[in-house]
Amino acid sequence: MPLYMSLLVEHSLSPSMIRGQGYDGASNMRGEVNGLKTLIMNDTPRAYYIHCFAHQLQLILVAVAKKNDTCGWLFEIFANLLNVIGVSCKRRDMLRQSQAQHVAQALEVGEIDSGTGLNQELGLKRPGDTRWGSHFKCLLNIINLFPSIVDILVYIGKHGSSENKFKAQIVLCSLESFDFIFMAHLMLTILGYTNDLCVALQRKEQDIVNAMGLVNSTKNVLQKMREQGWETLLHKVTSFSTKHKVEVPSMDALYVPQGRSRRFVEQATNLHHFRVGIFFGSD
Known part of the structure; x- marks a missing residue:
């Protein structure tokens, strides 16, 4: 049997x-x-x-995202970052120590609050296409650990072996760019909405009628974000960039790609590139 x-x-x-x-x-x-x-x-x-509804949604989202050139570039940076920092226990320990120092400094100046469940230790784990929420969590941790990640990459870029030194410098160059910060915040917002949908789809008592209603609600939220969310997103990206000393380009200037040849992007202003080309996704 x-x-x-x-x-x-x-x-x-x-x-x-x-x-x-x-x-x-x-x-x-x-x-x-x-x-x-x-x-x-x-x-x-x-x-x-x-x-499984949630599993199907995960596979569809990842497949569609990776077909987009800019999203594919973002995921490639994730992979390179995890290869530089995540493969070494020593570097993961350095990341935890740097995070603790930044949290202590933020608490001291009142930037963040203290309390039960707050300021938990974060880490970097490789996302998987079949594990729902792994891309969202990875991206969220990268944003929250940004200053600590920069500290570790700077250290490796100065004191690492020849191979790791240059890898760290290349990854850091991409991370400290307006392109990366813009795409990271955009994908974080989108994956945040779809993550809420997936959590709902995984409830045992969920039925197909209610599930389709949840899908439609998420589509409406994403459409509303597309129509009305540009200014909010740009403000978040600009504030984050300014806080972490990343140059914010003039929206009226011509777009200059970071870490890629100009041959692969349309010649346009920064405003047109980020708003029309990426946010509205017209290209």
Whole structure:
């Protein structure tokens, strides 16, 4: 008797009564040869398979985002950053120490509040395309750890081995650019809305009618952001850049890409590039 069948029998569940099955799309679950979906449907053909709503949304969002050149550039920086800092226990310890120092300084001048659950230790973990919320959490931590990350990259860029030294300098050059900060805040806002949707979709009591309503609500929020959120986003990006001593370009000046050739971008003003080309996504 197959293992999954034994488990059903153990809990007094009859396979003949199965009408539906739902989980993520991993090969060991939905595989056409030996996946759990196939094994169950061989015995119970009427058991419809439903791909987890939240998992589907995660895969779609990541796939669509990576097809966009600017988003792909952002994710590539994430990967390079994690390769420089995340692969070493020593560097992760340095990041924690730097974070603690910045938190202490912020508390001293009253920039942040203290209390239960606040100012938790953060880290950098590699996001996964099948783990919902991992890209959102990674991006959120990078924004919150920005000054500490810069400290570590500067240290590696000065005192690391030859290979790591140049990698750190290249990553730091991209991080300390208005392009990166703009894209990071834009994606953080978008992924924040979709993350709320996913949390709702993963509730056990969720039904398809309510799920579609939640999807429509999220689409409306994103559309409203697209129509009315430019000034708010630009203010956040400008404030963050000024705080961390990153040059804010004049919106009337011609756009000069950071870390990429001008051959791959349209010749336009900064305002047109960031607002029309990226925020509205017309290109």
